[in-house]
Amino acid sequence: MSYAAIDAGRVAKAAGAALKTLEMTPSDSEAHQRKTIMVERIRALALAAADTQGGGVITLTSEEFWLISNNW
Numbered sequence: 001m002s003y004a005a006i007d008a009g010r011v012a013k014a015a016g017a018a019l020k021t022l023e024m025t026p027s028d029s030e031a032h033q034r035k036t037i038m039v040e041r042i043r044a045l046a047l048a049a050a051d052t053q054g055g056g057v058i059t060l061t062s063e064e065f066w067l068i069s070n071n072w
Helices: 008-024 030-051 062-068
Strands: 003-007 057-061
Touching: 003 008, 003 062, 008 030, 008 057, 008 062, 030 057, 030 062, 057 062
Parallel strands: none
Antiparallel strands: 003 057
16 A cells, blocks of 8 residues: 655645535445545544644655545
8 A cells, every 4th residue: 555645734625625515426335435434534634634733744655645646
Protein backbone atom coordinates (compact mmCIF):
# COMPACT_ATOMS: atom_id res chain seq x y z
CA MET A 1 0.00 0.00 0.00
CA SER A 2 1.23 3.48 -0.85
CA TYR A 3 1.29 6.40 1.55
CA ALA A 4 1.69 10.15 0.97
CA ALA A 5 2.06 13.15 3.26
CA ILE A 6 -0.29 15.88 2.06
CA ASP A 7 -1.24 19.36 3.26
CA ALA A 8 -3.99 18.82 5.84
CA GLY A 9 -5.92 21.97 4.94
CA ARG A 10 -6.22 20.91 1.32
CA VAL A 11 -7.24 17.39 2.36
CA ALA A 12 -9.96 18.78 4.64
CA LYS A 13 -11.28 20.96 1.82
CA ALA A 14 -11.28 18.06 -0.65
CA ALA A 15 -12.97 15.75 1.85
CA GLY A 16 -15.65 18.39 2.45
CA ALA A 17 -16.31 18.57 -1.28
CA ALA A 18 -16.46 14.78 -1.47
CA LEU A 19 -18.99 14.71 1.38
CA LYS A 20 -21.19 17.21 -0.47
CA THR A 21 -21.09 14.96 -3.52
CA LEU A 22 -21.97 11.93 -1.42
CA GLU A 23 -24.90 13.83 0.11
CA MET A 24 -26.23 14.73 -3.34
CA THR A 25 -26.35 11.05 -4.30
CA PRO A 26 -28.21 9.47 -1.40
CA SER A 27 -28.11 5.71 -1.21
CA ASP A 28 -28.89 3.12 1.41
CA SER A 29 -26.22 0.75 0.16
CA GLU A 30 -23.59 -0.45 2.57
CA ALA A 31 -20.80 0.63 0.20
CA HIS A 32 -22.14 4.20 0.10
CA GLN A 33 -22.37 4.30 3.89
CA ARG A 34 -18.79 3.02 4.23
CA LYS A 35 -17.50 5.65 1.78
CA THR A 36 -19.30 8.39 3.69
CA ILE A 37 -17.95 7.27 7.05
CA MET A 38 -14.41 6.97 5.69
CA VAL A 39 -14.51 10.45 4.12
CA GLU A 40 -15.95 11.92 7.33
CA ARG A 41 -13.09 10.35 9.27
CA ILE A 42 -10.48 11.66 6.84
CA ARG A 43 -11.98 15.16 7.05
CA ALA A 44 -12.01 15.13 10.86
CA LEU A 45 -8.38 14.01 11.03
CA ALA A 46 -7.33 16.56 8.42
CA LEU A 47 -9.07 19.40 10.26
CA ALA A 48 -7.36 18.37 13.49
CA ALA A 49 -3.97 18.17 11.77
CA ALA A 50 -4.49 21.55 10.10
CA ASP A 51 -5.24 23.14 13.51
CA THR A 52 -2.21 21.58 15.20
CA GLN A 53 0.67 23.97 15.63
CA GLY A 54 3.73 22.70 13.80
CA GLY A 55 1.60 20.12 12.02
CA GLY A 56 -0.41 20.83 8.94
CA VAL A 57 0.39 17.53 7.23
CA ILE A 58 -1.66 14.35 7.11
CA THR A 59 -0.61 10.97 5.75
CA LEU A 60 -3.11 9.18 3.52
CA THR A 61 -3.10 5.78 1.92
CA SER A 62 -3.61 5.59 -1.82
CA GLU A 63 -7.16 4.30 -1.20
CA GLU A 64 -8.00 7.24 1.08
CA PHE A 65 -6.58 9.69 -1.44
CA TRP A 66 -8.59 8.05 -4.21
CA LEU A 67 -11.81 8.41 -2.20
CA ILE A 68 -11.48 12.18 -1.94
CA SER A 69 -10.02 12.82 -5.38
CA ASN A 70 -12.05 13.89 -8.39
CA ASN A 71 -11.69 10.43 -9.94
CA TRP A 72 -13.89 8.42 -7.61
